[in-house]
Amino acid sequence: MSTLRAVVTGGAGFIGSHVADALLAAGYLVVVIDDLSSGSRANVPVGAQFQHLDVRSPEAATLVREGQFDLLVHLAAQMDVRKSVVDPMNDASVNIIGALNLLEAVRASPHRPRVVFTSTGGVIYGDFVEPPNAEVAPKDPESPYAIAKLSVEFYLAYYARVHGLHTIALRLANVFGPRQNPHGEAGVVSIFFQCILAGRALTVFGDGEQTRDYVFVGDVVRAVVAAATRPLPASGRLDERSFNIGTAIPTSVLTLAAALQTTAGSQAPIEFAPKRPGEQERSFVSIEKAARLLGWSPSVSLADGLSQTFDWFRDHIDSSPAPAIPVSSLHK
Numbered sequence: 001m002s003t004l005r006a007v008v009t010g011g012a013g014f015i016g017s018h019v020a021d022a023l024l025a026a027g028y029l030v031v032v033i034d035d036l037s038s039g040s041r042a043n044v045p046v047g048a049q050f051q052h053l054d055v056r057s058p059e060a061a062t063l064v065r066e067g068q069f070d071l072l073v074h075l076a077a078q079m080d081v082r083k084s085v086v087d088p089m090n091d092a093s094v095n096i097i098g099a100l101n102l103l104e105a106v107r108a109s110p111h112r113p114r115v116v117f118t119s120t121g122g123v124i125y126g127d128f129v130e131p132p133n134a135e136v137a138p139k140d141p142e143s144p145y146a147i148a149k150l151s152v153e154f155y156l157a158y159y160a161r162v163h164g165l166h167t168i169a170l171r172l173a174n175v176f177g178p179r180q181n182p183h184g185e186a187g188v189v190s191i192f193f194q195c196i197l198a199g200r201a202l203t204v205f206g207d208g209e210q211t212r213d214y215v216f217v218g219d220v221v222r223a224v225v226a227a228a229t230r231p232l233p234a235s236g237r238l239d240e241r242s243f244n245i246g247t248a249i250p251t252s253v254l255t256l257a258a259a260l261q262t263t264a265g266s267q268a269p270i271e272f273a274p275k276r277p278g279e280q281e282r283s284f285v286s287i288e289k290a291a292r293l294l295g296w297s298p299s300v301s302l303a304d305g306l307s308q309t310f311d312w313f314r315d316h317i318d319s320s321p322a323p324a325i326p327v328s329s330l331h332k
């Protein structure tokens, strides 16, 4: 049997580099496309081919069209919610036009690779419906970032229905783990660990009772592999081929801060700052559909995941006092 070929966009980033690791281990030939705007060349696993390209470029489209791939995992994104608010044009350019560039390339490819897209379960549903949110819950994206993710999901449904593409979207909750950076949807884990290591206080906005659904990156990678290999549901309306990937467990910021202190054996003080306008109050997702149709469920507890993550930060982060991390990137 010939070797399966996968192209992973964003493979120099946090989640993408773990996905590339797993696909290599599963025997795929892996090509990583990344412009290194937030990722790092050092994250790209040895054994993967690296292409320093923007997903919006004609070169990236040509590679996807002619690379004879069986699988495209599209993770490359402008993934900072706050930046999307400041510059929605750039967010839409990377997140919508970039995805469309690749989808058109897949449509034109004789090989028609399966497309696995990383959407968001953390910010697509908004605060109007009481969580846990199932995939069919009304969507109420409150940021340009979330609007772009939802837009791409509409395109995926269109390409599946009209052009017969094999598409699937994973709506990731708040992903944490080794190699994460402070800007993603679970950035607070990274920020708090860096504060602990630098001997600084942990800043909590509002009363700290806001909840999020923290899922370990290793579990997300298993979901990507399941999405790449399991039979797809029939194509249809928006939510048909979308799957929430989380834990269905809400964790408040205060609970998270306490768990981080326990993990790190730290007494770092907690400081409270005024609630930030527009911050979502509650967010956690139902994962019943992923269990039923992808055979997936999370396997790493918050405590175990935090322990693995802290070990990584301790080994990789300079613990000398660092400049304060911008307030804008906290607890998305």
Ligand SMILES: NC(=O)c1ccc[n+]([C@@H]2O[C@H](COP(=O)([O-])OP(=O)(O)OC[C@H]3O[C@@H](n4cnc5c(N)ncnc54)[C@H](O)[C@@H]3O)[C@@H](O)[C@H]2O)c1
Binding pocket: 009, 010, 011, 012, 013, 014, 015, 016, 033, 034, 035, 036, 037, 038, 039, 040, 053, 054, 055, 056, 074, 075, 076, 077, 078, 079, 094, 098, 118, 119, 120, 121, 122, 171, 172, 173, 174, 175, 176, 181, 184, 185, 186, 187
């Ligand atoms: N981290 C989370 O909690 C979370 C939650 C939900 C969804 N997601 C989604 O998962 C995906 C990966 O997120 P992550 O946390 O690993 O972020 P990340 O920033 O670590 O990875 C994104 C990668 O995409 C690359 N990239 C950005 N713009 C590009 C462009 N125009 N062309 C080529 N490469 C480009 C970056 O250099 C980076 O390596 C994103 O699509 C994100 O929206 C993440």
